[in-house]
Amino acid sequence: MSATQTATADAANGVAETMQAMGRQAREAARTMAAADPGSKNGALFAIADAIEAAEADLLAANARDLKAGKGRLDDALMERLELTPARIAAMAEGVRQIAALPDPVGAISDLAYRPSGIQVGRMRVPLGVIGIIYESRPNVTADAAALCLKSGNAAILRGGSEARESNLAIAACIERALADAGLPAAAVQVVATTDRAAVGELLRMEEYVDVVVPRGGKSLVAFVAENARVPVIKHLDGVCHVYIDDDADIDKAVAIAVNAKTQRYGTCNTMETLLVSEAVADRVLPRIGEILAQAGVEIRGCDITRGLLTDAVPASDADWGEEYLGPVLAVRVVAGVDAAMAHIDAYGSHHTDAIVTENMVNARRFMREVDSSSVMVNASTRFADGFEYGLGAEIGISTDKLHARGPVGLEGLTTLKYVVFGDGHVR
Amino acid sequence: MSATQTATADAANGVAETMQAMGRQAREAARTMAAADPGSKNGALFAIADAIEAAEADLLAANARDLKAGKGRLDDALMERLELTPARIAAMAEGVRQIAALPDPVGAISDLAYRPSGIQVGRMRVPLGVIGIIYESRPNVTADAAALCLKSGNAAILRGGSEARESNLAIAACIERALADAGLPAAAVQVVATTDRAAVGELLRMEEYVDVVVPRGGKSLVAFVAENARVPVIKHLDGVCHVYIDDDADIDKAVAIAVNAKTQRYGTCNTMETLLVSEAVADRVLPRIGEILAQAGVEIRGCDITRGLLTDAVPASDADWGEEYLGPVLAVRVVAGVDAAMAHIDAYGSHHTDAIVTENMVNARRFMREVDSSSVMVNASTRFADGFEYGLGAEIGISTDKLHARGPVGLEGLTTLKYVVFGDGHVR
Numbered sequence: 123m124s125a126t127q128t129a130t131a132d133a134a135n136g137v138a139e140t141m142q143a144m145g146r147q148a149r150e151a152a153r154t155m156a157a158a159d160p161g162s163k164n165g166a167l168f169a170i171a172d173a174i175e176a177a178e179a180d181l182l183a184a185n186a187r188d189l190k191a192g193k194g195r196l197d198d199a200l201m202e203r204l205e206l207t208p209a210r211i212a213a214m215a216e217g218v219r220q221i222a223a224l225p226d227p228v229g230a231i232s233d234l235a236y237r238p239s240g241i242q243v244g245r246m247r248v249p250l251g252v253i254g255i256i257y258e259s260r261p262n263v264t265a266d267a268a269a270l271c272l273k274s275g276n277a278a279i280l281r282g283g284s285e286a287r288e289s290n291l292a293i294a295a296c297i298e299r300a301l302a303d304a305g306l307p308a309a310a311v312q313v314v315a316t317t318d319r320a321a322v323g324e325l326l327r328m329e330e331y332v333d334v335v336v337p338r339g340g341k342s343l344v345a346f347v348a349e350n351a352r353v354p355v356i357k358h359l360d361g362v363c364h365v366y367i368d369d370d371a372d373i374d375k376a377v378a379i380a381v382n383a384k385t386q387r388y389g390t391c392n393t394m395e396t397l398l399v400s401e402a403v404a405d406r407v408l409p410r411i412g413e414i415l416a417q418a419g420v421e422i423r424g425c426d427i428t429r430g431l432l433t434d435a436v437p438a439s440d441a442d443w444g445e446e447y448l449g450p451v452l453a454v455r456v457v458a459g460v461d462a463a464m465a466h467i468d469a470y471g472s473h474h475t476d477a478i479v480t481e482n483m484v485n486a487r488r489f490m491r492e493v494d495s496s497s498v499m500v501n502a503s504t505r506f507a508d509g510f511e512y513g514l515g516a517e518i519g520i521s522t523d524k525l526h527a528r529g530p531v532g533l534e535g536l537t538t539l540k541y542v543v544f545g546d547g548h549v550r
Numbered sequence: 551m552s553a554t555q556t557a558t559a560d561a562a563n564g565v566a567e568t569m570q571a572m573g574r575q576a577r578e579a580a581r582t583m584a585a586a587d588p589g590s591k592n593g594a595l596f597a598i599a600d601a602i603e604a605a606e607a608d609l610l611a612a613n614a615r616d617l618k619a620g621k622g623r624l625d626d627a628l629m630e631r632l633e634l635t636p637a638r639i640a641a642m643a644e645g646v647r648q649i650a651a652l653p654d655p656v657g658a659i660s661d662l663a664y665r666p667s668g669i670q671v672g673r674m675r676v677p678l679g680v681i682g683i684i685y686e687s688r689p690n691v692t693a694d695a696a697a698l699c700l701k702s703g704n705a706a707i708l709r710g711g712s713e714a715r716e717s718n719l720a721i722a723a724c725i726e727r728a729l730a731d732a733g734l735p736a737a738a739v740q741v742v743a744t745t746d747r748a749a750v751g752e753l754l755r756m757e758e759y760v761d762v763v764v765p766r767g768g769k770s771l772v773a774f775v776a777e778n779a780r781v782p783v784i785k786h787l788d789g790v791c792h793v794y795i796d797d798d799a800d801i802d803k804a805v806a807i808a809v810n811a812k813t814q815r816y817g818t819c820n821t822m823e824t825l826l827v828s829e830a831v832a833d834r835v836l837p838r839i840g841e842i843l844a845q846a847g848v849e850i851r852g853c854d855i856t857r858g859l860l861t862d863a864v865p866a867s868d869a870d871w872g873e874e875y876l877g878p879v880l881a882v883r884v885v886a887g888v889d890a891a892m893a894h895i896d897a898y899g900s901h902h903t904d905a906i907v908t909e910n911m912v913n914a915r916r917f918m919r920e921v922d923s924s925s926v927m928v929n930a931s932t933r934f935a936d937g938f939e940y941g942l943g944a945e946i947g948i949s950t951d952k953l954h955a956r957g958p959v960g961l962e963g964l965t966t967l968k969y970v971v972f973g974d975g976h977v978r
Contacts, residue, residue: 153922156919156922229919235941237941239934239939241930241934241939243939243940243941246919246926251952333953334953354952372975374975375974378975378977379977382978383977386977386978468581490674491584491585495968496968496969497969497971498674498970498971499970499971499973500972500973501973501975501976503976503977503978505978506976506978507971511669511671512665512969513665513671524678524762524782525761525762525782525784528969529969538953538956540922540923540924540926541924541925541926541940542918542925542926543925543926543927543928543930544927544928544929544930545927545928545930545931545934547803547929547930548807548931548934549807549811549930549933550814550931550939
């Protein structure tokens with residue numbers, strides 16, 4: 123081995139050892155957290171919020187170092203996400219307090235019933251254990267994710283993007299102080315300090331210590347995680363969301379929903395990327411939508427019929443039907459009716475969020491039942507697919523997986539159910 | 551390439567192509583099954599039960615061919631599991647009818663509530679899609695698993711052990727006839743005919759077509775699946791189950807539960823493998839248990855204190871604490887109390903099923919909350935950890951995973967929840 127190779131191997135071993143040690147400590151802390159009562163967990167959360175507010179100057183200084191290092195290296199959107207302001211710091215603290223105010227899910231027993239044998243069987247909601255979160259850019263995720271994991275009785279290992287390292291460590295220092303004040307183990311929330319990507323690989327393979335990993339970031343991160351994970355993953359793939367305007371749609375509602383689903387925010391995963399319109403109403407609804415979207419600067423890529431109705435539309439290729447634009451572009455297709463719309467969604471969608479606009483009960487019921495997406499909507503904008511809008515209080519991500527958690531994942535998604543059995547000397 | 555290598559590569563390609571085609575057909579069938587009403591699914595299940603009974607002679611003949619091929623090659627336990635008798639065939643048909651009689655889980659909407667925005671949000675229970683089941687020996691799993699998947703609105707790809715191939719294909723023929731009679735797609739249940747293990751590898755990697763794989767079999771199968779799966783897996787690892795007899799145990803209940811948990815059946819995953827006894831009651835309870843187990847021919851491997859009380863006990867090594875004997879052997883350890891018992895279970899257990907025997911409310915509550923196992927019991931035998939005993943009607947397996955399904959997995963474990971949103975033109 124050359125000196126360089128040895129140094130690299132030593133560094134890799136160092137990262138592996140560091141991660142293993144974090145894993146062991148997290149597992150140990152998870153035991154304490156699982157048994158912690160709501161009072162002490164909420165105490166820690168309020169202390170975290172207070173510490174974040176008190177450390178505003180430190181956080182801004184750390185963030186300034188990240189911004190300086192990123193200048194010229196990161197694009198504008200990334201720089202914007204990375205930036206902390208006094209308002210964002212206050213919002214971060216407020217978010218932690220809101221999580222403290224949510225009902226504590228841990229220990230709730232449901233479905234307790236006597237069985238013919240005389241035993242009483244129920245299910246108790248319990249923490250998953252140790253949760254790894256891998257995320258990018260936004261430093262507020264450090265506080266959000268830590269708060270959600272603590273509230274749900276889990277220990278967390280957080281690995282933020284290297285571009286936000288200084289900001290994340292400054293937030294971590296606030297969390298550490300608060301945990302100590304609340305008498306909870308420091309290892310209940312650990313932030314990975316190294317920017318070496320080997321740390322992510324190690325986190326994904328520590329089956330003994332990590333119960334689930336939640337990647338929050340772009341496609342390359344999620345793909346890397348899916349490729350390398352040996353531990354279970356709650357993942358979030360593309361959001362290729364559809365609105366289908368049915369024969370029996372109310373045209374005013376259809377226009378409002380389509381415009382909102384596309385333009386309320388372009389870059390979110392629940393933004394509409396393809397509009398499907400029944401041929402029965404295309405000539406009444408598309409010109410109105412087309413006019414509003416043209417004013418908003420949205421490019422339309424349409425099928426032949428669409429282009430006949432909207433002269434500015436460019437031809438859509440087959441690739442457009444599966445595209446997550448995340449920007450001011452919309453694919454539009456005129457279809458024969460609800461069956462053709464569902465077939466299109468099944469063939470090209472990503473099973474994230476899909477909506478039908480219709481006054482027709484039969485078509486609405488079929489769409490709700492048959493479209494296999496994490497959120498299915500009637501007469502509402504796809505933009506509602508969100509943990510806050512659904513009443514979860516906060517979300518750690520939106521799952522496009524089918525197992526365990528589907529759609530927005532809040533506190534409940536960070537817990538699981540175990541069976542509890544009560545007897546009085548019962549035997550089989 | 552040599553001729554042999556080419557033939558092997560061709561065969562492998564053949565298996566891959568066959569599996570891909572099965573996957574495509576299963577995905578297609580899953581769409582129909584997801585929308586099928588309870589009447590047609592139950593019709594198919596009753597038709598399967600009838601077809602199995604009507605085919606008794608065919609099934610016995612096919613099974614005889616498997617038994618003949620296995621003779622001298624398979625051990626007695628395997629031969630016993632493989633064998634079909636008229637009584638077992640009748641029980642198989644009856645099991646399918648019982649599954650038909652269960653409530654249909656698909657389409658149920660829960661938690662439907664209005665949100666401040668005015669939208670109404672709920673969750674609908676829907677099938678997972680395509681379920682792969684990999685199993686060994688027992689041909690009745692073919693009927694059981696097919697029935698559970700059909701009832702829950704899924705399509706199934708079943709891959710039984712090569713030793714049961716003829717029996718499984720004969721059962722598959724019954725299922726195929728019944729599906730045709732009920733007007734459901736033949737591909738709703740497909741049985742893999744090839745005995746090539748490459749088929750399993752392919753099944754585990756078909757993420758596009760397979761939503762979850764459930765391995766039902768020994769450790770080597772489960773390990774192979776864990777190692778090779780790219781699709782989600784509901785897996786079942788060891789059952790290293792404990793009974794802890796507390797300071798405040800009722801001695802009669804403790805003796806009855808310990809004896810039942812060990813001896814009612816030796817080879818099941820919910821059988822007690824380690825008995826923990828508080829030192830406060832060891833001298834009153836262990837001699838009584840020891841005497842009964844000695845008569846039953848159970849070998850005891852004990853700690854030093856145990857060996858002082860039970861002279862026949864052999865010394866336990868550290869390896870005994872983590873051992874799943876699946877036979878007439880029991881590890882016994884005297885511990886200081888409930889904390890030491892929970893620490894032992896945490897260190898050596900497999901998070902499957904653990905029980906405390908106590909009349910003490912404080913210790914019972916702590917044990918129920920803090921022991922992190924799929925089933926936690928007070929004053930009941932670990933042998934109750936079972937889908938039928940829990941009222942699930944039937945089980946496809948017992949999950950030792952934490953995500954999605956934990957403990958016995960019945961119809962609900964083969965479904966998932968999607969969000970449904972109702973609005974009336976609502977936008978954000």
